[in-house]
Amino acid sequence: MSRTRPSSSLDPGGPDDATRRRFLVGGSLMVSFAIVPGMAALAQTTTEAGTFHASAPKLPGSLKTTPSLDAWIKVAPDGHVSVFTGKVELGTGVRTALLQLAAEELDLAPHTIEMITADTAATPNEGYTAGSHTMADSGTAILNAAAQVRTLLVESAAAQLGVDAAALTTRDGAILAADGRRVTYGEAVQNANLHQDAQPNAAKKPPAHYAVIGHTLPRVDIPGKVTGGPSYVQDLRLAGMLHARVVRPPSYGARLVAVDSARVAALPGVVKVVRNGDYLAVVADDEWRAIVAMRELALAAQWQPGPPLPDPAGIHAFLMNLPAQEIVVADQGAPARQSAVTLKARYSKPYLTHGSIGPSCALAQLDNGVMTVWTHTQGVYPLRAGIAEMLGMPREKVRCVHVEGSGCYGHNGADDASGDAALIARELPGRPVRVQFMREQEHLWEPFGPAMTVEASASLDAGGSIVAWQYELWSNTHNNRIENAGRLLPAQLLAQPFTPAPPKPIPMPEGGGDRNSIPLYRVPMLHVQHHFLPDMPIRVSAMRSLGAHMNVFAIESLIDELASAAQADPVAFRLKHLDDPRAQAVIHAVADRFGWRAHAARATHPDVRASGSGFAFAQYKNLMAYLAIAMDVTVMRDTGEVRIERVVSAIDCGQIVNPDGVRNQVEGGILQSASWTLFEETHFDREGITSFDWSTYPIMRFASVPRRVEVVLIDRPGLPFLGVGEAAQGPAAAALANAIADATGVRIRDLPLLGPKSRNALKA
Incomplete structure (x- = not known):
């Protein structure tokens, strides 16, 4: 495995118009091993958590979909251990917990393990980080994979030492014999095949022997956050980076009638004005200049209003009168023949805003025909598919790398910002482009929590x-996560727009x-x-x-x-x-x-x-x-x-x-x-x-x-x-x-x- 990183100040470890308007309203890590045979054939289900059809249904957790051990654990000849997860850190501390699982079964100190999270060029496809699934899916996979990797390393060392594997112990990256001889993990892996599928019901440590699991380990993501160190995608800086800002329509379904972009293009520092249908953006050599140009571009744009929204005072009655797909969630037993008291009540919830403290941000670069996007998406693989479709590029030519964002649980503007960055970077090959939303753009255009x-x-x-x-x-x-390009807001605004995939209910028991x-x-x-x-x-x-x-x-x-x-x-x-x-x-x-x-x-x-x-x-x-x-x-x-x-x-x-x-x-x-x-x-x-x-x-x-x-x-x-x-x-x-x-x-x-x-x- 060869490993390089980009030069950076942050090391993050065609539908018709009517249909379109309705839906509007309505450094890098390269790996030489295969993550899983036939990964492209795995079809995503409609669950919000992003689970997949299992290729190995008898295996625990996400091993069901990615059974190969070296998709999760890699041991280098120098003994360096890398652990891979398709899940991402959202501020929940899962990066630390996943490290603990691997450290426990591998008998390593957590700080000696490199944890690599969601990267379409490196990690398993675990869909979305959502629904409280990370520990159950990825944690279970890592725990079992680490236990089986440790067994394979011990068996390799036993063969080298000419002793029974049961007589060996492991500690701090080495396999130890009773007579004092030792084989490091790096030495053992040279005669061990980790590129094999996990086995069901593999032996793991009994909980009574846990030394890391069940104990508090300080979160590895906290020091940078509390000391002001670079921690988020918003902090990421790449060499030669340009700054972009988008101009969104004033309302759902609004159409761009005209825009005087020449005046904006002549502003100091402006590199390019991007227009494609109703899509508008500006690129500059400095962030403040990009903001100034964005404001001027917004003033220069003329829009035809979209259709009106419902009366907010009657929104619940409006929703209840819309056509519905009827789903019987549960139906059991017969009506009670006798009851002493019957209570009836109606409850309501409004639309809710995610309100991420840091507005959504993404960086993208088109280099040698490959589009790389650094993003705080919750699903790098679905996002990659959506961006590839939007750009008309093969999926293997699009790479999405997760970098933690400043706050979101759910589907905010992260994917849209990633789509923006990719669209704009396509116009400026070779230059990294950074897009960050303004506060009002985040609040006005994110997908809201439903009423x-x-x-x-x-x-x-x-x-x-x-x-x-x-x-x-x-x-x-x-669940309007990125099932196709049309779920990306910028893709809906293009001259040849994409239609969002129709919404579908999430089946129980998960439910939506x-x-x-x-x-x-x-x-x-x-x-x-x-x-x-x-x-x-x-x-x-x-x-x-x-x-x-x-x-x-x-x-x-x-x-x-x-x-x-x-x-x-x-x-x-x-x-x-x-x-x-x-x-x-x-x-x-x-x-x-x-x-x-x-x-x-x-x-x-x-x-x-x-x-x-x-x-x-x-x-x-x-x-x-x-x-x-x-x-x-x-x-x-x-x-x-x-x-x-x-x-x-x-x-x-x-x-x-x-x-x-x-x-x-x-x-x-x-x-x-x-x-x-x-x-x-x-x-x-x-x-x-x-x-x-x-x-x-x-x-x-x-x-x-x-x-x-x-x-x-x-x-x-x-x-x-x-x-x-x-x-x-x-x-x-x-x-x-x-x-x-x-x-x-x-x-x-x-x-x-x-x-x-x-x-x-x-x-x-």
Whole structure:
């Protein structure tokens, strides 16, 4: 394997117009081994996590799709060990956790291992980093591959030493014999064939012998971030780099009528003005000059408006009346013959903005017929396919290299920026081109988290048990990731535009809008209906946890209302309806740490403040991490302000690799969900999106951060990794709503909880 890097200050380790307008509205590492035979034949499924059809279904994790051991672990003759993953670091700490897995099974210090993440020239194709799949897919693959590589190295050393392999031990990159003789990994690999498929049920270390897994390792991505060192694609600088800025249409479906580009082209430092149909961009030798030229180009452009958006005041009714693809998610049992109480409720969620702190950025260079794109995409292989189609280039002539971006969980503008960079770099062969969005471009043009509406009803019998549950949800797709070139915004603006692939629902059990729409509770009669809405008035795609945030909010809110109707404690009511012992365990853990007690009269001061507690639980996707949460809040009755006083959460995510990393993710998920749930809403009018900056799209400020957050970790040594990143979003939202209802007696079913109408309802 030969390895070089670009000169850089950062070492990151044709459809018709009507259809087009409708959809608008609506240094490098080179490897000499083959990653997997027939990789091009692997067809991507429609799951948001980007899983693939398995070529080796009996193997664990992503070994199913990439079984070759040297696709994951490479040992050089000098003993240098490289570990490869198709997943990316998004700020969740997975790079560190994956290092720990490899270090454990290879008996190496983590800092001696080189971790190479998502690069279409080097790493396995693991689709997208999404859906809390990294540890379950890539982590499981690396753990098993490392164990089998270690076995092969030991067998090679045993042959060299003439001893039984069982008599050898490994430590710090060497195989040791009882008589003191040693063979380094570099020496052993010369007589070991790592280019072979993994085997199922290979022996691994027993959890009792773990020295790295289950222990906190400081995150390897943090030092540069806290010291101001180059850490993100936004920091990447290549020799001879040019700076570009794009000019987007003023609204969905707007058409470029005319543009006086000659004046802009004559500005100081301007290298090129790029126009292709409705696509506009400018390239300069300096970033500030590019920004000045972009502003002038925007002023010089004349646009024909696109079709109007729906009335924002009636957006949920509008969505519910769109043509729907009907999906029966669950249908079991017969209607209850007798019920003492039936509750009905409607819940809603607005469009949400990802709001990445760093606007999306990408770099691209066309050199010797190869287009290289440095990108913070969550899926380098799907992005490569989309860019190749857009440029009319063979896929093997396009390379996408992941470099961490400054903040996103979900589908923001990263892929669009990558498409922009590639289009512009094609116009200037040999020169690296950097594209970064302006704040308003990020906010106005990213794919938003979809608005959703839920109607639910549930019945109790005379003994206070749930006997019937009916649940309907309306939602656009939660997956408009890059399935084809048309999913890239710049490709839609070209003179020969590309049509986005039609939206498709993500099948259960993963689910999209219907993710977590089936309650885990014991319910004799259950019906869940998903009204999947293919037509999109506003551009939407994946946002962290997809439909789980809304569905758990609705389900757990209704569970609290049912508990009240049954005159039961909310925690006891949940336990009464749960059969899963792991679910019961996280609930008990929270209740014990929180000091939960059966509800009594709250300390309420009507003219000043009201205090209350809320509880919620969910298992993410009903098949991943279990999480329960309790919250204390204070509501200021004069202003409607909500203060989160204390949060206690417990999580069971199977085998814990890095305890502090798990704790970080739960804490971060709680804060992010609290921001969504209390404050966030994408605003628009009939002409377009209006929440274009931080003053028009409020997020949680430091004054609203919970005073105290505690996370109880329930470790399950040896059990499968269940994923952590998205477990907290739904339960945190529901616990907040339940706590506010407990404090004030006001049940808010429409998000955000502190929207204008809701805030007024909370005032005394």
